[in-house]
Amino acid sequence: MQGHGGHTLWSNKDSKSQICTALDNRLYILQTENMVKKDNNFAYIDAANLHKGVNELGWGLDYRRFRIWLREKYSIKTAYLFIGLIPKYKDLYKYLQECGYTLIFKEVVYDGKGSPKGNCDADLVLQVTRDVYENNCKKVIIVTSDGDYAGLVKFLQEKTKIISILSPNIESKCSILLKRLGISIVYLNDKKSLLLDKKEKAPNKDKTL
Secondary structure (H helix, E strand, C coil), X not given: CECHHHCECCCHHHHHHHHHHHHHHHHHHHHHXXXXXXXXXXXXXXXXXXXXXXXXXXXXXXXXXXXXXXXXXXXXXXXXXXXXXXXXXXXXXXXXXXXXXXXXXXXXXXXXXXXXXXXXXXXXXXXXHHHHHCCXXXXXXXXXXXXXXXXXXXXXXXXXXXXXXXXXXXXXXXXXHHHCCCCCEEEHHHHHHHHECCCCCCCCCCCCC
């Protein structure tokens, strides 16, 4: 439609189309916000098991991509990362926090060879149990391949709280104690194309993560 001086003016039809598009976009945003608020899901990550599992398969995990994927795929609002505390890796811890993880530290001890050991199993189980009983979250994801968590997973099944297990190991190396529970298990190696660190550099080389 042409106005005086040759300037183009919007027709009523165009205006209505723009308004409808704007309303549709706003509705989508509101629906997305409501979904995120509604699905208050938590992830509990055994950092050592995750780091070791993917590195044994010959690839490095992009922790920033992983956090985004957890949020978009499973509506994970809080992702707890249970990790051994070694002061010299403060930059690593800062990076992980910037990626959106909530770090739960475990003091480490050193074996006869000087290798650090920080078993976080009990801390993870305690945090999950507390959050479930205090109704802090809607549903739960557990990131591990370790059969030591079978009792915890069974408890979550009984409470209808668990969405899935995310296994850092391939199926043949994931604990039979987890597989026999009949719960959904997603193998991270199958998501390698989404989660691969393109720089091919693990955030830590001495298996303390």
